[in-house]
Amino acid sequence: AQRVTQPEKLLSVFKGAPVELKCNYSYSGSPELFWYVQYSRQRLQLLLRHISRESIKGFTADLNKGETSFHLKKPFAQEEDSAMYYCARRYNNNDMRFGAGTRLTVKP
Amino acid sequence: NAGVTQTPKFQVLKTGQSMTLQCAQDMNHNSMYWYRQDPGMGLRLIYYSASEGTTDKGEVPNGYNVSRLNKREFSLRLESAAPSQTSVYFCASSAARDGELFFGEGSRLTVL
Numbered sequence: 001a002q003r004v005t006q007p008e009k010l011l012s013v014f015k016g017a018p019v020e021l022k023c024n025y026s027y028s029g030s031p032e033l034f035w036y037v038q039y040s041r042q043r044l045q046l047l048l049r050h051i052s053r054e055s056i057k058g059f060t061a062d063l064n065k066g067e068t069s070f071h072l073k074k075p076f077a078q079e080e081d082s083a084m085y086y087c088a089r090r091y092n093n094n095d096m097r098f099g100a101g102t103r104l105t106v107k108p
Numbered sequence: 109n110a111g112v113t114q115t116p117k118f119q120v121l122k123t124g125q126s127m128t129l130q131c132a133q134d135m136n137h138n139s140m141y142w143y144r145q146d147p148g149m150g151l152r153l154i155y156y157s158a159s160e161g162t163t164d165k166g167e168v169p170n171g172y173n174v175s176r177l178n179k180r181e182f183s184l185r186l187e188s189a190a191p192s193q194t195s196v197y198f199c200a201s202s203a204a205r206d207g208e209l210f211f212g213e214g215s216r217l218t219v220l
Contacts, residue, residue: 007149032207033205034208038158043212044151044198044200044209044211045211046208046209049207049208080217086150086151090207093158093164093206094139094158095155095158095166096153096156096200096207096209097153097166098143098150098152098153099150100149100150101150101151
């Protein structure tokens with residue numbers, strides 16, 4: 001079955017601490033992976049995609065094919081990073097599937 | 109720019125009633141999607157339309173029908189609503205090339 005797994009429903013860290021949100025995917029070919037974020041009272045929006053290997057708002061994500069993972073990392077969390085984060089994978093024909101999401105809370 | 113617009117924003121139905129959620133995008137995107145968002149379940153794909161004239165089932169299509177009316181519009185219909193369909197529904201669109209999805213604000217549906 002096509003699957004994107006986010007093992008942590010909730011994650012809480014203090015401001016300034018490193019944060020890692022985990023994402024694993026079921027192996028099948030060459031994955032196209034994304035991280036989306038939903039801030040309070042805002043629309044769900046793209047944070048970053050693996051193919052562009054970019055850093056957005058201090059976040060990075062590295063595709064590890066050996067571990068079938070695409071974890072999202074930030075070295076120093078900020079309070080404004082508190083949000084719901086979704087890992088997503090695009091399959092053939094533009095089918096896009098999301099994980100269950102991780103709610104990140106950054107405490108002052 | 110409106111982006112993705114979905115209506116209604118809120119709806120309460122009784123079991124067995126029918127309704128249609130409307131979605132329109134003004135970005136000339138080929139692909140459109142309907143998701144439902146439930147606590148602990150994340151976003152689950154109901155149906156999607158890779159291009160005008162095509163629709164495909166996602167993870168949870170049972171109890172729903174869709175219509176890709178034209179390139180701009182993609183509607184989701186509940187023929188006989190059930191309490192299990194209480195959820196927040198999101199419409200999204202995408203230019204197929206880069207895969208970025210643009211989402212609507214969501215529609216909160218309660219089925220009593």
